[in-house]
Amino acid sequence: MTAQPGFSAHSVTIGSGARRALALHCTMAFGGAWTGFSKALPDLTLVAPDMPSHGRSADWDEVSSFGETVFQAALAAMDDGPMDVIGHSFGGMIALRLAVEAPEKLRSLTVIEPVFFAVAKADAPDLLKNHAARAQPFSDAMTARDLETAARTFNRMWSEDAPPWASLPERTRAAMARAVHVVPDTQDFLFDDTAGLLNPGALDACTIPTLVVRGARSHPAITVAIDGITKRMPNATSAVIEGAGHMAPITHPGAVAKVIEPLLARS
Numbered sequence: 001m002t003a004q005p006g007f008s009a010h011s012v013t014i015g016s017g018a019r020r021a022l023a024l025h026c027t028m029a030f031g032g033a034w035t036g037f038s039k040a041l042p043d044l045t046l047v048a049p050d051m052p053s054h055g056r057s058a059d060w061d062e063v064s065s066f067g068e069t070v071f072q073a074a075l076a077a078m079d080d081g082p083m084d085v086i087g088h089s090f091g092g093m094i095a096l097r098l099a100v101e102a103p104e105k106l107r108s109l110t111v112i113e114p115v116f117f118a119v120a121k122a123d124a125p126d127l128l129k130n131h132a133a134r135a136q137p138f139s140d141a142m143t144a145r146d147l148e149t150a151a152r153t154f155n156r157m158w159s160e161d162a163p164p165w166a167s168l169p170e171r172t173r174a175a176m177a178r179a180v181h182v183v184p185d186t187q188d189f190l191f192d193d194t195a196g197l198l199n200p201g202a203l204d205a206c207t208i209p210t211l212v213v214r215g216a217r218s219h220p221a222i223t224v225a226i227d228g229i230t231k232r233m234p235n236a237t238s239a240v241i242e243g244a245g246h247m248a249p250i251t252h253p254g255a256v257a258k259v260i261e262p263l264l265a266r267s
Contacts, residue, residue: 024091030055215244
């Protein structure tokens, strides 16, 4: 896997707390999406890079590995000293890889709704088949290269309470359609564990204080993945955000911040 040559992520700094954290957003969002969450944790300063094709970062070139590019950009955004790392969805997957490959840079790890389908594939393969059926309209739109339909179906699949697509601002719809082309290139990382996070001596050897968070309305395959991650990591605890779905840090930022506070206190 090779990263996109010359890619440098645009990054925003949110908050002014004494404790610095790296915040990694989900697909079709951007670094600034952490603003509401940041207000609930005033002791943190968040460094929040935009993934390629997201926010104010350059587009992904569709040739290099998207996941490798995001990983290298996240690594470059980290301070020399330990940081708290917080990742949501695909950003949570990058956070897990950082914990395995650069543990000296992490003070604590929080992953929110990480889309680690390889765990579900190992622990509950029938649920993964159900997920694939649910994702078929998105897959069909991507095959047809209908990016707006793909973005609309992807947004609905992961944001159950999202307003109707037509009611979203045109700028928001355009940003999502711009970003959605990255999704197919993430599949090997998420479903086949090409980063080797499930290999012996990877997650199972990670002793960083870790919190794994899901919404109470989490997709069944994600719930299994989250349970599997927590079970495999020796210093991990889990938390459930009542009333929330996949987009918990955006829809329920205060509740997510509250469950993270004990982790920060013990890290």
